[in-house]
Amino acid sequence: MSELLLSPAEARVLASLVEKSITTPQYYPMTVNAIMLAGNQKTSRSPVMSLTEGEVGNALNRLEELKLVARDSFSARAQKYRHQFSPQLLLKPQTAAILATLMLRGPQTLAELRANGSGLGGPTEGEALAAALNDLADRAQPLVVLLPRAAGQKEARYAHTLCGDTAGTEWAEPEVPAARPDPGALAALEARVQALEARLADLEALIK
Numbered sequence: 001m002s003e004l005l006l007s008p009a010e011a012r013v014l015a016s017l018v019e020k021s022i023t024t025p026q027y028y029p030m031t032v033n034a035i036m037l038a039g040n041q042k043t044s045r046s047p048v049m050s051l052t053e054g055e056v057g058n059a060l061n062r063l064e065e066l067k068l069v070a071r072d073s074f075s076a077r078a079q080k081y082r083h084q085f086s087p088q089l090l091l092k093p094q095t096a097a098i099l100a101t102l103m104l105r106g107p108q109t110l111a112e113l114r115a116n117g118s119g120l121g122g123p124t125e126g127e128a129l130a131a132a133l134n135d136l137a138d139r140a141q142p143l144v145v146l147l148p149r150a151a152g153q154k155e156a157r158y159a160h161t162l163c164g165d166t167a168g169t170e171w172a173e174p175e176v177p178a179a180r181p182d183p184g185a186l187a188a189l190e191a192r193v194q195a196l197e198a199r200l201a202d203l204e205a206l207i208k
Helices: 008-022 034-038 051-064 086-091 095-105 110-120 125-135 181-207
Strands: 068-069 081-084 143-146 159-160
Touching: 008 034, 008 051, 008 068, 008 081, 008 086, 008 095, 008 110, 034 051, 051 068, 095 110, 095 125, 095 143, 095 159, 110 125, 125 143, 143 181
Parallel strands: none
Antiparallel strands: 068 081, 143 159
16 A cells, blocks of 8 residues: 555554454454543553544544455444454564554563563564564565664664654664573583583592
């Protein structure tokens, strides 16, 4: 599709549909009211929003025009909606989870993305997360950017671009954090080395 630009309300509605399709599939597809409640959650959201039913309906209409959501043809009474997030944006499941997490929670560090995205099926390993972020960035319309590090921040943060470009940002290859050694494994290795050294000393004594 051509360059995609969503309003904050449209991004929140779309990402809420993605989230709930994974975390509460028994209540999916969703009505306008259910989507409004999901979008206005006070937890796992940044910024917290106060969308009205009319605003959610308008957002759904535009997302439907963009083929990012579709009306559920099996709804018996109240009209319900499904997202078409992954096929329309050509996203793999783990990549979709990272993008949806950024849309719901705002800019985040790699550690925050690993923790918050895991609930949506996002990658928990550093290399897989870096690959997902690079997939989102390496497009004709980059879907994520690396934000300039603000004063006092120790780690860089990543943000989605579906609501517009972030001025002054450039993409940088995410650094894959080095694996931390397991203290228990180190202790076992040290004990094994000490045992081998003692055995070697005994053998040398026998030779002499």
